[in-house]
Amino acid sequence: MNIEKSFLKWPGGKGRIIDKLLPHFPKDCQFIEPFVGAGNVFINVSAKSYILADINHDLINTxxxxxxxxxxxxxxxxxxxxxxxxxxxxxxxxxxxxxxxxxxxxxxxxxxxxxxxxxxxxxxxxxxxxxxxxxxxxxxxxxxxMINFSNKLLYSDVSLLCCDFTQTIGLAGAGSVIYCDPPYLTKHKDSFVGYTPSGFCYSDTELLADCLYDAVLRGATAIISNCDNSATRDIFHRFKLHSIDAPRSVAANGNRKPAKEIIGVLTPDML
CATH class of the missing domain: 1.10.1020.10 (Adenine-specific Methyltransferase, Domain 2)
Structure with a gap:
């Protein structure tokens, strides 16, 4: 599989698990990504239109x-x-x-x-x-x-938004596919807090799960990735969860062994 790379380095970038993600994405859909980050999924997914969003203003400006x-x-x-x-x-x-x-x-x-x-x-x-x-x-x-990424932005039907995930997910309707890769929960009621000044916590992840569930009720498909632990499994219990091994990109203690992660899928026919 030929995997395209982003022009940005990104902790937890999905380029390392893109081969495990792609089989879950239907083709020719409206693809919505509320936490676009480095855009590794966007440049590797084929869709008829894209909504790419992030609350990080500097990223969307770029x-x-x-x-x-x-x-x-x-x-x-x-x-x-x-x-x-x-x-x-x-x-x-x-x-x-x-x-x-x-x-x-x-x-x-x-x-x-x-x-x-x-x-x-x-x-x-x-x-x-x-x-x-x-x-x-x-x-x-x-x-x-940069050139490759620019070409995909320019020659695809792409909308760029700087807003929070609740607004972005609210745009999803029947046939939309929402992929969410939020800041990972490292333990119960705790997560990495750095991509924005406001951070992202356990209650934010709970709200995300509820927003995605509502979108699936409207006919969308929701796909998430996160670390594999009891907290995330509890929050995303309505999803079909797939356990995977993912290469680490950043480890403060030097541990580069594969990390346990989940890919969660929720479709209208599962409700």
Whole structure:
């Protein structure tokens, strides 16, 4: 299977389990992704239309520039990569921009993603990107991946939204396929809190499950992925759950052994 790669590094990126996900997606559907992240599923899924959403404004701004003016973003980003810059100076500029939604901000987002520690995307409660510099010998400029991603955005029926998952899932109707890869629950009532300043917790995951159930009542199909533990199995108990082994992308203790994860599927005929 030829798996396309995103131009972004992303903790938990679905490129590592895309071969296990794809068999669950019907073709020629409206594909809705409320937690689009690095977009590894989007670039590998065939659908008649796409709604890609995320609450991370910087991410959606970057996607918007890729779709609307690839040349401008490509050149601005390449100049950043080719110039000797201080990582923390770029991070400070990124955190205190004069204007939002600029190509400079999108280029800095890609720069920080590739130069930061393990490609993490983390914000503090002030909304400041606070990932430290990574220990890289060579930094890869993802020019080919940017072009490939831009082409899919440009030549497909794609809508980009910056909003929370409840709004995005509310757009789903009969025949829609919703794929959700939310921040993973690491233990009961706890989860990684970094992709946005507000974080994501146990109650958010419960709300997600309820929203997806309501969408399936309207005729949509819901597919989720998460870590395999008692908390997630309890929350998504109405789904058919498939246990899988997934390669780890980030492990603070150096553990790179495969992690136990689940893929959950809920279709209208299961209700």
């Amino acid at each position: 996607y918007s520039w890729l779709k609307d003016d690839l040349a401008m973003l490509y050149n601005t980003t390449k100049e950043l990569f080719d110039t000797e810059n201080d990582f923390y100076d770029i991070r400070s500029q990124f955190n205190h921009p004069k204007f939002r939604e600029t190509v400079k901000l999108a280029a800095q987002f890609i720069y920080l993603n590739r130069h930061g520690f393990n490609g993490m995307c983390r914000y503090n409660k002030k909304g400041e990107f606070n990932v430290p510099k990574g220990k890289h010998k060579n930094i890869y400029f993802p020019g080919a991946e």
